[in-house]
Amino acid sequence: MVSAHNTDGSAPRRPALQVRYELITLGDELLLGLTANGHLTFIGAQLGRRGALLRRNVTITDEADAIAAQFRESWARADVIITTGGLGPTCDDRTRDVVAEVLGQKLIFNAAIKQAIEERFARHGRKMTDNNLKQAYVFERGEVLNNPNGTAPGLWAEQDGKVLVMLPGPPNELQPMFVDQVVPRLAARGLLLEREAYVQLRTAGVGESALETKLQPIFDRVGPALSVAFCAHQGAVDCRVSSPSGALTTSDLEAVAGECATLLGDDFMCYGHDSLARVCAELLRGQEKKLAVVETATGGLLANAFTEVCGACKFFAGGVVCCSNDAKMQLLGVPECLLLQHGAVSDEAAVAMATGAAETLGADYALAVTGFAGAAETGASPGANAVGTIFIALFSPAGVWSKKLSYPGPRPTVKVRAVNAALDWLRRELLRAHRGEATPTRRIGVMQ
């Protein structure tokens, strides 16, 4: 059975999907719009992968009254409550005290935590101030979640048939604690699945409805034991197959996913959670090829996508970010007459930029993106081409082509979609090269 079970073999309390999870995120900086609520995104995704659905996230101020009222209400209705923030040393950090009072728990001093904090300060050559001692107080009936990247430990308590998890606010402290300590504890109690709840196929370059239409015959044949969910990103759609009833095993699900991948051909990108840039990087590494990029409209985000991949030096020959014609001519040898005749936002310019980047940087493949991503701050006039018009060119050992794309939407969306379109084109060309296939367009020139 796929649904949750305890590690000791005892029966699960209930399927993970029926466990009511609530997340309380604390901090005025969230409500004032100074910091994005990344904890919701991270924890929501982590729970989803293990078959649980976060039912509610409440963000409240640091005030003691607000914390007490919200915690009391959430504790009454949730099975598992996760809190973030308010565990530090300053007077704003009231969560521990307030929650202990609502639960009727005593806070007791833990000498090991005090020592760990002192050692941490000593390692950084600083003396511990007394307010840090607050962080050494823990629930009398509960467990401590160690914090390898900070001073405030997390707290774990089980009471009234419910679970409370309290985590510190900094993401680099919270995230490893959640993955390494919280997820295994929840899974051991049958509140999360022991492994990922679904098999995920990532696709690129195909819309959600086209994908659904294509795969529906497979889903129909497998029958109602199969559950399917689609998640659309900018130019990429994930398809998750699962079996909430447990009627299908993980290998059954993997077989269904494999059949879908075969049917999708090159629209299938990968299993799991890899990024488009990482999939391209793997293909480049496997073929021992190097890539260069040149971009105007995407302003550095295409290059950044590759430098986020580990070991980028092995395959990433370099990138150029330009907006003036001068830079294109000086760095990449793009002829001025071409830019003057056709304009900097044109098929011809994109092809010349990709070719120039490949030749200058000694790369086997090159991507060029030029266009109008939309007004940066005010309504700039884009000239003949409308805002959202993007030209992408791909240089490869087989030739060089360009294509014109048009995206509606605000500037950040246009930028991300243009980056994803460029990456997906490279991915498809690398797949064809890997199979020794010809590129299905004419060899040299401009592809409209």
Added chain:
Amino acid sequence: MVSAHNTDGSAPRRPALQVRYELITLGDELLLGLTANGHLTFIGAQLGRRGALLRRNVTITDEADAIAAQFRESWARADVIITTGGLGPTCDDRTRDVVAEVLGQKLIFNAAIKQAIEERFARHGRKMTDNNLKQAYVFERGEVLNNPNGTAPGLWAEQDGKVLVMLPGPPNELQPMFVDQVVPRLAARGLLLEREAYVQLRTAGVGESALETKLQPIFDRVGPALSVAFCAHQGAVDCRVSSPSGALTTSDLEAVAGECATLLGDDFMCYGHDSLARVCAELLRGQEKKLAVVETATGGLLANAFTEVCGACKFFAGGVVCCSNDAKMQLLGVPECLLLQHGAVSDEAAVAMATGAAETLGADYALAVTGFAGAAETGASPGANAVGTIFIALFSPAGVWSKKLSYPGPRPTVKVRAVNAALDWLRRELLRAHRGEATPTRRIGVMQ
């Protein structure tokens, strides 16, 4: 008096800060971690600027029961409720119906909205499907908030002495509606201030506690009518001065801010909300100078900061993103022997990269960033220099210098802090050049 007042001159209901605002964000995609909750960040910041504090944000699923329960609870305690999402044409979009039922409001058909939706479809060459008609139903006692960028209008209702604002989910639809229609309506009712509630000074390159220590004598002299808040970002701290009691006028506050700015000297960046890149851009434009950048560790984000500024072509000569020595040598003429002797992450490499970028791209100023931002995906070994070690070089008409910085924290933090440190160094150098001052370090070579 600075606090809220009605446009018709009548007394305010109460100061904006005492109005209880709650935000209900709807959508499974938020709870599943597929999309960041940008509405919280945007709306929280907008309210804060006008003297109001968002007290709570609740994110819930699209289920009718969850919406009804949450709306009922929030309506009982809040003065103003803003909802986002769930107003579209599909069967998931239940917010309108559920909320109308809780409020005991009838939904009535609005022919003008139907016509606007039909015209919108026609403009895009598509036929309107019938499910879109759902969006033409509005509260019997309420107002319509027009949506210039989408089909679903927003809804406004006043009932039980409270205000309800319902907005569609897409950010490019919601944001202009909030600024152009919601903020003026709230201000007219005395629920927000008529203008920004505080005067904001942005600073860069100085820590929060150092800033506070330096400015405290001014605050002490002005006395308790002044309220001061500090907001720290990565390498930049904002200081907001306000007068919640209204004892100080806006010109009083501007005078206090002006005194702070003078005392801070070059640590003062700007008034208001401009970015570091924009402040640099203004200085470059004012001095008719051009900038080039070259970056390894920041992977394209330094270039992207400038291309986000409107009219970047006027001052941005171009950028190079590289991680291999080859790219530095090929594009920028950095001597191989230098990279081999000192390493690619060194003062010497940074200085050579900045010089090469300025010369190759014909720029007056150039920034180079090289270093180890931390493992991209796995724990890569950084060699002799620790993770978080960054070298920045600045080329200017006065000479070229480098400095070594070290940032703790995860990779994204290191990248943003390195970008901000580079921008701030450029800003200070441009200020000195503007005043005709010499750079306060030796003229050529490496500044440790």
